């Protein structure tokens with residue numbers, strides 16, 4: 001899990017051991033010690049002729065001969081050769097074959113194991129036969145018991161109980177490795193008078209990596225008598241390979257002296273240890289210790305092998321279950337995000353309206369979303385400024401999936417003040433933009449760690465040499481760990497990653513939708529601006545013209561299709577280009593607004609006057625988005641004003657000249673009609689002046705004026721034709 005910060009190991013002891021000390025341990029070729037334990041004998045024979053090439057020094061005596069090396073297998077008594085021969089058809093390179101046979105001068109019963117080491121030949125291990133206990137029933141019950149455990153702790157408790165009942169050893173420990181390498185006695189069953197090791201932690205160096213690698217292949221190890229004297233294999237070298245015999249899969253392999261020393265220091269007389277493999281990886285050991293020497297039968301070893309295998313499988317199943325639960329809760333959250341997005345276009349409240357769904361799957365006490373400069377939080381979190389500092393720190397790190405630590409101050413000392421609420425930080429990026437994260441928090445939890453002996457004391461100085469030595473004191477050594485939170489589990493990390501992925505998807509979707517909406521709005525506004533009668537130029541922060549509307553193009557007939565690209569290019573269309581350019585430069589470079597009168601450079605019309613209003617458009621944080629330049633054709637305005645004046649004059653005039661006569665001579669009916677006509681015309685003129693484009697105003701007013709004049713003339717003509725006024729009569733009224 002390389003994206004996970006090594007700060008997870010905050011609780012590892014500052015062991016005085018150096019790399020070099022560990023290297024010495026790691027270099028020991030424990031799989032080819034050239035020695036066996038004396039509770040059995042080893043023969044290494046050639047194939048297919050089955051001549052003994054190497055043998056443990058105790059072999060001849062145990063079989064009752066002078067010597068065995070160089071002899072045919074069939075000359076070594078009993079049914080040794082005939083029992084073994086049929087089994088040699090099997091590959092025997094991964095799992096040894098187990099059989100019972102008779103051998104030696106006395107035709108004695110032996111339990112035998114048979115396998116092929118790398119480089120060829122057959123290794124035969126013989127142990128004086130032991131009565132085989134009937135344990136099938138017990139094993140079956142144990143398997144059922146494992147299957148009814150739904151959490152790791154009860155499962156391991158059950159395992160230690162089952163192993164102790166089955167093996168009868170004084171102490172059984174389920175020893176689990178942490179990701180950082182150290183191990184912990186996670187479950188224990190022991191003789192009541194023995195000191196408890198439950199909960200003790202042991203540094204990684206107590207079980208070197210070479211041993212851990214070996215234990216993946218050889219699943220059961222027996223130390224029948226810790227006080228044994230190792231027996232050499234003779235001759236020392238394997239004639240087929242020229243090197244020491246590879247005894248990786250030998251049950252009789254002599255155990256490393258370092259570990260024997262360890263067991264002696266621990267006052268252990270015998271051990272039986274099984275590997276716990278989860279998904280092919282060594283996750284821990286079931287270690288059975290006995291006060292006095294003890295040799296387990298083949299059947300018992302087989303049963304232990306099987307149960308350890310079942311234990312590993314059950315752990316894998318439980319972890320898969322936890323994982324699938326985590327995935328389920330992440331999926332539920334995703335579902336809510338998707339729903340909220342499509343219903344309200346808002347995914348953020350979906351995350352925060354029910355904080356438990358965000359916090360519980362990760363086991364966090366607080367969470368914060370940092371998105372587009374905003375901060376949303378749930379539960380216990382640091383303050384907003386601190387969150388931004390945290391985001392800046394996250395930004396400064398390589399971007400590769402989640403960042404997790406359970407001791408923030410160790411990886412980011414400048415954030416040490418956050419320790420009480422945020423010693424544990426688990427952050428997932430939710431976009432490729434800096435500062436955008438979903439972060440979970442855990443508070444500091446001062447803890448005591450009980451080490452099974454001072455973890456720093458495994459180094460001994462011998463003369464001028466430092467050596468890593470098996471511990472001699474197992475007295476509990478308590479370490480107080482501060483500044484750290486409960487570490488994030490692999491399942492929690494996986495869930496966080498899933499939730500982060502969902503949120504990242506929502507963010508992308510959200511932004512895509514927003515882009516569509518913005519583009520639509522932009523197009524709409526662009527259309528509106530484009531058809532506006534107000535001449536207008538819009539340019540970006542550098543002065544590049546983004547939009548010049550049709551009214552502007554009409555204002556500048558000199559353009560003739562040559563569209564200026566930069567706002568400064570507009571200067572040449574004005575009568576005083578130098579002045580205009582200076583104003584435009586001040587606008588773009590200094591953000592100086594400009595409003596004033598200028599003249600256009602079209603000399604045929606003698607330079608129409610226009611007004612200019614040019615302003616920068618400033619967004620948040622003084623960022624200039626661009627500039628808007630609006631023009632007003634003073635020529636048009638002046639023409640319109642003149643038209644309006646002409647209109648008023650004309651109306652007044654026609655009223656004076658005609659109405660004079662009408663007023664005095666005409667029928668009062670005609671007078672009322674004339675008043676209505678004038679009023680109507682004036683109203684029309686008002687509407688025209690307010691409502692229509694300034695350029696068209698003079699013509700419209702002129703037409704209204706003309707029609708009023710005509711109406712007045714017609715009226716007067718009518719009045720005159722009708723001759724003398726009819727007293728009290730109206731226009732055609734009543735007839």
Ligand code: BLA
Pocket residue numbers: 025028030173183185197202205206207208211215221222254255256258259262271273274285287452458468469470471
């Ligand atoms: C092996 N060390 C082991 C094994 C255990 C431990 C369980 C595996 C033994 C087996 O599978 O048979 C350690 N046993 C423990 C611990 C407890 C326990 C911690 O019961 C606690 C209750 N050991 C050291 C040092 C070195 C070392 C300092 O302490 C190195 C110099 C070496 N340990 C070491 C080696 C082996 C080992 C080399 C492999 C033994 C072998 O399989 O040959």
